[in-house]
Amino acid sequence: SSDVCSSDLAVGVDMILVSFNSAGHQRVVNLDDSYQGCTCILMGGAPTIKEQPLHLLEQRGVLAAAMNNAARHFRPRLWMSADAPGSFEPQILLDPTITKFAPLGHHQTVVNNRPYRSLPNVLFYICESDVPLGRLLSSRLMCPWYRNTLLAAIVLLYHLGIRRLILGGSDFEFGGNVYAHADGLADHERELNRRLYESQAIDLQRLKPVFTDAKLELLDCSVKSKLGDSYPVITMERAVELALEGFPREMVDPKTLPHGTRFAPSDMKRGLGIPDISPDGQRQDGMEDTL
DSSP states (O other), X not given: OGGGSOOOOOSSOOOOEEEEOTTOXXXXXXXXXXXXXXXXEEEOOOGGGGGSOGGGGGSTTOOEEEEGGGGGSXXXXXXXXXXXXXXXXXXXXXXXXXXXXXXXXXXXXXXXXEEGGGSTTEEEEOEEOSOOGGGXXXXXXXXXXXXXXHHHHHHHHHHTTOOEEEEXXXXXXXXXXXXXXXXXXXXXXXXXXXXXXXXXXXXXXXXXXXXXXXXXXXXXXXXXXXXXXXXXXXXXXXXHHXXXXXXXSSOOOGGGSXXXXXXXXXXXXXXXXXXXXXXXXXXXXXXXXXX
C-alpha cells in the first residue's frame, strides 16, 4: 500500500510533551533523544507473560516499558497509556519511580481524588489524528493517533531516541484469557479487542519498510509471536542481553573513584597540606598533586 512506503522523516522538529506544576500551569518538556541509541523492551499484558522471567526486566541497566496494566506484573522504567486513568491500577499511577506517558486530553480527569495532571512523574502527549501510517515516525510536534496504545508507544519511544525496540507480551491473540490479569470485559468488548489485535498485527507487518527507513530495528520476544514472517523472534533472555549491550557487567572498585574531599574549601585543604584541585582536575595553588 502506498501509505506505508516512507516515513517522510523531517529534521529539527521535536515532539511536544506537557507537564503541570503545582498551580496547574502547563510546562513544555522536550525529551527527544533522551535515550539516544538505547534498546527498549516494550511489554504488553498477554497471559503468556506469566511464563516469562519478568524479574530480568527490573535489573539495573535494562530499559523496560509497559503498556497499560502490564505494569501490574513488573515495575517498568517507562509506562505508556492511551485510556482514561480510571482504567489503570493505582499503584502504577502513583509510583513516582515510573515515568508515565498519557494523552493530554485526560489531564483534568480526577483519579484517586486528584487531577491526573498532579500525579507524580506524568508527561502528556498531544494526539494528532488522520496521519497516514507511512508517516508514523516522521518528525512532528504531536503524536500520531490510531486509537491504540501500541502505535503511540512506538512513536513516543522513537522520539525518545530508541532505535532498537523489542516487543513482548504482545501475542495479538484473543483466547479464553484476555490478559495476564483478570478483566471485566463484556462480550462486545472482547470482540472489539480481538479485531483491534488483528489490525495491530497487520499494521506492524505493513510498517516494516517504514521502520527500515527510520532505522528502527524491531524484534519480538512474545511467547506466541505473530510477527515471525516480518521480524526476528527471540527469547526474553536474549532481549535482556541485547538491552544490556555496552552496559558494565560489574561495578568498579569504589576506591578508584575520586572522593568528595577534592571539592572541599581551599583554605581547609591548605591547612592540611592537601593540594587544591578544581572540579576539572587542575591544581589551583601550584602544589604537587599527591592524591
